[in-house]
Amino acid sequence: MTTRKVRVRFAPSPTGPLHIGGVRTALFNYLFAKKHGGDFILRIEDTDSTRFVEGAEEYINESMEWLGMTIDEGVKQGGDYGPYKQSERRAIYKKYADQLIETGWGYYAFDTAEELDALRAKAEAEKKTFAYDMHTRQHLKNSLSLSAEEVKQRMEAGEPWVIRFKMPEDTTVKTNDMVRGAVTFNTNTLDDKVLYKSADQLPTYHLANIVDDHLMEITHVIRGEEWLPSVPLHIMLYRALGWEESMPLFAHLPLILKPTGKGKLSKRDGDKGGFPVFPLNWQLEDGIAAGYRESGYFPEAVINLLALLGWNPGTEQELFTMDELIELFDIERVNKSGARFDPDKARWFNQQHLVRKSDDELATLYQSVLKEHGHTPDTTYVSQVVSLVKERVNFVSELWEQSAFFFEAPLSYDAKVVKKRWKGDVPAFMTSLTMILEALEKWDAESIKACIAEHIEENGLGFGLVMNAFRLALVGGGFGPDLMTIAEMIGKEETIQRINNAVEKLA
RNA sequence: GGUCCCUUCGUCUAGUGGUUAGGACGCAAGGUUUUCAUCCUUGAAACAGGAGUUCGAUUCUCCUAGGGACUGCCA
Numbered sequence: 001m002t003t004r005k006v007r008v009r010f011a012p013s014p015t016g017p018l019h020i021g022g023v024r025t026a027l028f029n030y031l032f033a034k035k036h037g038g039d040f041i042l043r044i045e046d047t048d049s050t051r052f053v054e055g056a057e058e059y060i061n062e063s064m065e066w067l068g069m070t071i072d073e074g075v076k077q078g079g080d081y082g083p084y085k086q087s088e089r090r091a092i093y094k095k096y097a098d099q100l101i102e103t104g105w106g107y108y109a110f111d112t113a114e115e116l117d118a119l120r121a122k123a124e125a126e127k128k129t130f131a132y133d134m135h136t137r138q139h140l141k142n143s144l145s146l147s148a149e150e151v152k153q154r155m156e157a158g159e160p161w162v163i164r165f166k167m168p169e170d171t172t173v174k175t176n177d178m179v180r181g182a183v184t185f186n187t188n189t190l191d192d193k194v195l196y197k198s199a200d201q202l203p204t205y206h207l208a209n210i211v212d213d214h215l216m217e218i219t220h221v222i223r224g225e226e227w228l229p230s231v232p233l234h235i236m237l238y239r240a241l242g243w244e245e246s247m248p249l250f251a252h253l254p255l256i257l258k259p260t261g262k263g264k265l266s267k268r269d270g271d272k273g274g275f276p277v278f279p280l281n282w283q284l285e286d287g288i289a290a291g292y293r294e295s296g297y298f299p300e301a302v303i304n305l306l307a308l309l310g311w312n313p314g315t316e317q318e319l320f321t322m323d324e325l326i327e328l329f330d331i332e333r334v335n336k337s338g339a340r341f342d343p344d345k346a347r348w349f350n351q352q353h354l355v356r357k358s359d360d361e362l363a364t365l366y367q368s369v370l371k372e373h374g375h376t377p378d379t380t381y382v383s384q385v386v387s388l389v390k391e392r393v394n395f396v397s398e399l400w401e402q403s404a405f406f407f408e409a410p411l412s413y414d415a416k417v418v419k420k421r422w423k424g425d426v427p428a429f430m431t432s433l434t435m436i437l438e439a440l441e442k443w444d445a446e447s448i449k450a451c452i453a454e455h456i457e458e459n460g461l462g463f464g465l466v467m468n469a470f471r472l473a474l475v476g477g478g479f480g481p482d483l484m485t486i487a488e489m490i491g492k493e494e495t496i497q498r499i500n501n502a503v504e505k506l507a
Numbered sequence: 508g509g510u511c512c513c514u515u516c517g518u519c520u521a522g523u524g525g526u527u528a529g530g531a532c533g534c535a536a537g538g539u540u541u542u543c544a545u546c547c548u549u550g551a552a553a554c555a556g557g558a559g560u561u562c563g564a565u566u567c568u569c570c571u572a573g574g575g576a577c578u579g580c581c582a
Contacts (some may be wrong), residue, residue: 194580228579337513355534392544479543
């Protein structure tokens with residue numbers, strides 16, 4: 001093979017929200033392209049007019065943008081190989097469909113969908129399988145079984161027809177898959193797939209795919225494992241069209257499986273397990289399908305976790321930036337077997353990426369959450385809060401429950417902690433403590449601590465007991481960062497106020 | 508049913524013709540944190556089964572079992 005510039009494509013169908021498995025396919029294409037200094041193309045495969053869904057194409061673009069996968073050529077971006085939407089390429093496909101007829105690789109068929117359905121049903125009733133293939137084509141309504149005159153008549157009468165591929169007999173087709181190695185098929189087990197339909201003047205996936213990949217000079221086809229069985233057909237099509245010399249290399253990715261149970265990951269699994277299956281939220285008739293973005297995941301975390309589902313660099317590193325992934329990616333290291341999705345590990349990836357972000361960046365994100373709670377504090381203060389609590393959360397949204405007390409007094413107190421810590425002499429002591437603190441001149445963590453320690457000693461109380469009660473008063477529960485730092489940050493007045501509040505409410 | 512693909516801890520995986528089969532998530536215990544979380548240490552946890560090749564197989568081959576995909580005028 002000559003050294004062509006690497007060109008890969010991600011070719012989704014706009015039939016709904018992009019699934020996380022599709023996102024990973026896109027990612028592996030993207031990584032491969034960037035790794036080899038090639039082009040990443042987005043092609044919209046909308047040859048099924050009946051399954052078109054409004055907004056799906058925009059959803060795909062928005063997802064790619066959010067995840068940071070830059071598209072070099074596509075419907076939006078343009079390029080020298082357009083159009084990039086198959087419904088706009090009708091004339092192109094017709095030409096090659098006709099070529100297949102002329103060269104004898106294809107034939108016209110007039111069987112209706114109903115007729116074929118009936119044949120399938122009948123075969124099934126007899127515990128057999130119906131296939132439109134070398135054994136049956138002579139007995140069906142097509143240009144192979146009908147006279148040339150009848151074919152002509154039917155077409156002139158406006159009867160709908162399709163073009164089918166005449167799968168040759170007894171031919172061994174070999175492919176050398178980049179992830180699976182040698183795979184061999186025999187054409188005898190293959191059927192005559194529909195390639196083109198007169199009804200909507202559009203090709204089916206197979207023809208459109210091969211024609212476009214050839215015309216767009218695609219060098220590597222990286223797609224899901226569900227396409228592996230179509231490889232022999234595709235290879236035969238390249239052969240039939242005379243393009244075998246420049247045929248792209250194939251790589252079939254393993255599937256992403258359900259966390260538990262059988263089968264591949266589906267929307268239902270996400271609902272059941274409480275994790276997203278889509279990159280972005282998607283409005284459904286009966287609610288919304290959760291997206292990673294809206295669920296609080298960082299795009300870099302999603303990229304990271306998806307990259308490691310079916311691939312690894314062979315080292316023990318697990319956390320990567322997109323640039324590192326591009327640097328390290330090797331399609332040969334992609335696994336062959338399906339990978340179960342693990343929601344726990346997904347959360348872990350987000351936590352890891354969160355901790356690695358700067359306090360300022362997180363503070364900016366946190367500001368919008370704070371605004372929803374009616375607070376618009378100083379950025380420096382938020383940044384300080386973030387630095388104290390960021391290691392205890394997985395998502396930005398969880399920052400609030402871990403740090404609300406920095407912005408407002410507790411509204412309630414954790415009953416368990418109250419029972420355990422707010423007893424005996426504690427209330428009286430806390431009241432006396434407010435006097436002492438009132439008199440404290442220098443309000444910083446160190447001074448507060450020294451002051452309280454001294455007071456505890458004078459009263460002969462347990463240090464742990466007092467500190468936990470103090471925490472309860474300031475925070476409302478038994479959690480949070482260093483208490484003295486909290487007291488320093490919320491200020492003297494507020495600290496005393498909260499102690500008084502607690503004494504009053506917990507009396 | 509047919510065709511094709513796959514099979515290392517519960518999960519994601521590394522790995523080799525001779526290893527104490529390594530890491531991560533999760534789980535458990537201990538430590539740090541006078542709290543919670545983080546963090547640190549430790550632990551339990553795997554080569555699907557059976558033949559064959561070989562001095563020796565988790566690693567190579569075959570068979571079985573299990574899992575998966577496809578089997579549309581869908582992609």
